[in-house]
Amino acid sequence: MELLDKLTILADAAKYDAACTSSGVDRGARPGGLGSAMAAGCCHSFSADGRCISLLKVLMTNRCIYDCQYCVNRRSNDLPRTAFTPWELAELTMGFYRRNYIEGLFLSSAVWGSPDRTTEAMIQALRLLRQEYSFHGYIHAKAIPGADPALTRQLGLLADRLSVNIELPSEDSLARLCPDKKKRAILAPMAQIRDGIQVSRGELVKYKHAPRFAPAGQSTQMIIGATPESDKHILTLTQALYDKYKLKRVFYSAYVPVSDSALLPARRDFKPPLLREHRLYQADWLLRFYHFRAEELLDEANPNFNPLVDPKCSWALGHMEFFPVEVNRADYEALLRVPGIGVVSARRILTARRCGPLTFEGLKKLGVVLKRAQYFLTCSGKMLEGLRVSPDGVLRHLVAQERPMLAQSVPEQLSLFEQTG
């Protein structure tokens, strides 16, 4: 088979993986080698669906022994099957990387033979790339659940980031849709990677040249909308993953119908729940950068996000006693809770107010967007002049502001998908 066809098949099989980040590690060049990595990550292109293309995202092979219902590569699906040889993959990566098409390689695989054999094939390809070709760019590798821990360790020594997909948000769904995969088998490598990273960090403090195990951390992803879990369940799970497994990122992937299985939503008329995915990412950001907890955002009475306003607005409207926040006195955490003020704006406010009191005019000059924030702020004790809104009116105004964005998205599309981070 020609390389072009192989690439088409194996990229097509990998495209449902949401993660394409190249962040988390800074690395300069090494003599005789090619490549570097930057902690902020770097997007090299954006595909027609608006998602970032940072890494050459392919499978080692799409031949699979499993029959997971939601997966396009399940063995019962009638698809052309193929596999890269390690040399093909290394040549392709180097060729793309030299032309600055990509930031590195994202290598995943269907499970062919056994988890061990699959992992060995991936290790062989990565070792060729790192050692023979002296490639120092970014590598993200999928750890295969059920593989020997010694093999996962070798994989982590070659890659920058490892990920194990949790696949579905609950054990029940997992048992129903992919009877071959067990929750324990997924969580075991996750724990192993977490411990490996911790040990490696400790060693690096003592010895400069200690081997680096997954220096850019680990991530995971789950499919949203194929199974009945609530947003609350998903967000609580996400928080637990961040707390317990020290993940860098949790990715959500809106289910795109790839199967006619009776266990899944019917293919006809099914729209991927993109707005829901968007709201979950917004909440995920609140957990990671805005000091929110899952239980603050959703509770038993409201187990799902309001599609009309973003999660932070939603929280603010339920906690009006927290507002208004005084721009000139509030601390960083309080500023972060104001809808419309993000990490950058909050930092700028802290910097600028050292030079004198801020006014609404001043906030605009800082680049703070007042569209939403105006309802929740005072500057030196005063609300924005001319703003006459009763507390009940705020929700109406916020919803009205968000509506144009929602309106143009008849098939639930938004233009604010998350970037590399």
Next chain:
Amino acid sequence: MGWSQVSYHYDGSFAGFLCCVFEAYLHKEAPACFLGPEDGRLSLWPERQISTDEAHAKRVYRSLDRSLGAQGRRLVVYGFLTCLPEREMALWAFLRLGYERGPGVVRDLTDDRVSTLNKAVQHLTGEAHLLKGFVRFSEQEGLLIGEIEPKNRVLPLLRPHFCTRYSGESFVLYDRTHGEALFYRPHRWAIVPLAEFRLNGPAQEEQEYRRLWRRFYDTISIAERYNPKCRMTHMPKRYWGTMTEFQREQEGLPP
């Protein structure tokens, strides 16, 4: 202020600009406009020709760190690379304020003189960051060649990144807008003005890689999630012209 208004003619370089600052303070003149070598504008103010003197430029440069702090110096150095209209005037206004108020001036983000410069520099660094990803190289006889069309002069900001990443390669990166090129061969680099730049047609192997990349680009997108507006937000159309994935070869290759 009582400083007389003068228009300065200088050579358009950063050192030349620093000499203007030197002369302005020396003669107690307030520049009313700055004219580069190819600037055909006539000015209403008395003109003064400023010749670039390295010693003067260095004196002013050293004063930046002392009077404005590292952040202030960065704003001035980067500010000179931006596409801000009348950027010299904006820099001059910022420098006057900075010499008066000291390093704390960079925090006064609500002052127009500071925020104008700050926004321009953000535009510059933002564009440089995007281009770290959007630059496309083609290989010709072992040499990597790329072209860009940025609004700001980003080459000095891209240099460390690409010289590190491709430390063992040789490459040329040409900036069409400003007619400048960054040349690199192992461990030596130079940014030089270059009026014209022409490429030969791609060789067999190069074409093959372009085809593979375009195919990958088209394949990786999920049809059910088609969202052209989102793509344009992250990757404005003005960058597309120099990117391989949006170019189709002339010979009518299959897409």
